[in-house]
Amino acid sequence: MKSRKLLVLLTIGLGHCLQLGAQEMTPVTVGEKTYQQYCAACHGAQMKNPQWGFDLGKFPRDSKIRFIDSVTYGKNAMPPWEDVLSKDQLEALWAYLQSVPASM
Numbered sequence: 698m699k700s701r702k703l704l705v706l707l708t709i710g711l712g713h714c715l716q717l718g719a720q721e722m723t724p725v726t727v728g729e730k731t732y733q734q735y736c737a738a739c740h741g742a743q744m745k746n747p748q749w750g751f752d753l754g755k756f757p758r759d760s761k762i763r764f765i766d767s768v769t770y771g772k773n774a775m776p777p778w779e780d781v782l783s784k785d786q787l788e789a790l791w792a793y794l795q796s797v798p799a800s801m
């Protein structure tokens with residue numbers, strides 16, 4: 698009886714771990730990681746309080762083409778990311794931006 702209970706707990710625990718593992722693979726979490734690695738230094742952690750440059754909280758949430766374009770080819774003081782990021786990473790960054798509430 699006791700060992701059976703343990704087994705149930707183990708199964709639940711394992712399922713939970715697998716679920717967490719799966720969550721790490723969503724575009725949003727991939728985008729968040731990519732953002733922390735390449736963008737946060739200038740645009741601020743969680744896209745808040747940017748050190749300098751553009752507040753991504755204010756980036757229009759319906760302007761995907763402009764986003765991909767600006768990030769790919771750069772804009773003024775922002776370097777281009779064409780040679781650094783894959784298309785999937787750009788898509789993931791866009792997904793992450795969508796997941797962050799717009800600031801006023």
Ligand code: HEC
Nearest residue numbers: 735736739750751756763764767768772773774775778790
């Ligand atoms: C070296 C600092 C720096 C880094 C790193 C950086 N940016 Fe920027 N970014 C800027 C600056 C400065 C601007 C404002 C450009 C302007 O409009 O003059 C900007 C503007 C933007 C814009 C607005 C472009 C538009 O159309 O108005 C987006 C979107 C953006 N950055 C996304 C990103 C993403 C995504 C990354 C990471 C891959 C990133 N940035 C990394 C400095 C940076």
